Amino acid sequence: MNARKKESFFWDKQRETVSIAELKSLQLAKLRESVGFAAEHSGLYKKRKKLSGHDADFHSLDEFSKKIPFTTKEDLLTSELYENLCVPKKELVEVHSSSGTSAKPVYSFLTKQDIQTGSEYLARTWHMQGIRKESTFAMLASYGLFSAGLLNHYAIQQIGAFVIPIGGSSALKTLGILGEFSVDSCAAVASYYPYVIALAKQNNIRPNDLGLRHIIAGGEPFSENQRRYVEKEFNAVMYDQYGLCEINTGIAGECAEKNGLHILADYVYPEIVDMTNGKALPEDQEGELVLTTFHKEASPLVRYRTGDITCISYKPCPCGRTMPRISRIKRRVTDTLFYKGIKIEKPYVAKCMEGLRDYLNPYIWQMELNSDAGRDEAVLKIVLEQKKGDNALDHITTSFQKNFDFKIKIRTFTADELARLGNSKLKSFLDNRNK
């Protein structure tokens, strides 16, 4: 594996262009191993899911889907700290936790082998998205417990690129480093790029003068309009990437075709299931993504419900890769809030925001639901376009009033709040009503 050609279109041609029949037979063999391993070593699967060695005795992918129970986030949240640990604790070398979209973190433990294997697979995604040994790469996602920093860092170093671990630095410092080192590629949560652009402009820096060429965004859904905006401002290509802390970052990514994300289907087994009855769905049908890990010895997961809505296609991609593609994640099962009996869906709010792009920055917003002395109120926080006059706020308020069947207060983010948002994932919905 290390004696790699100097410059190749593929990171690992053999694996990336494997036939679907071969891939499916590999998946079946790996699934049997994964189920057997979890049934033998994990308290969570042995005691709670009642899995035994016999359960690994299935003969088709279909049988696997019908026979093996799901693992949910709730299962992990209610587990003891080491309940799913499958190796002696002394084998652990690292831990990561979810970025906090739920109240309690979910931990994912890693052995040295987990990191090595993960990096080798993940490098494939980064290579596909233009990272090479010659690249100067800035990791803008947070380090620390958040898996996007360190785990991606290892994978990019696997390629041999020069990695600058900017992590949680202030956006202003980030801008300075991007310029100073002539950074040509970077990764961050999608909503961070509009901030960097806004800040660059405030400081009289033209974003496209920075020389970025490959921009990778993950961690949250973003619209095609947002992509076009970031690409135009930086004069760069922006690729979507998908991963989750419970399993690994960068397990799927767009190729240059930008028509779905190739998922590392020999590293995880992807299934799409009906959200309501849990039945496995055929190709091209939208449902919840469910994943089983093949190569995680410390914290394996079997049929883990990700909460992300997508569909999968095994049709050939013009780029030549045979790994199936999942459609871009546009929403999560939890992207919905109920307020005064009305269902508020994130894509709908995002669409309203885009309709007001002349007045506000459509990509930076947060809806907050508060309860004050038993009275609920909805507040939408936004960033105004500087060019527009005083009546912009009135116009926005009237427009939202028309689109929503309830009263909504509009207010702008304070400079302080904006600075604090930094490069963490911006929660679109903040429900403070039961706190």
Ligand SMILES: [Zn+2]
């Ligand atoms: Zn492709």
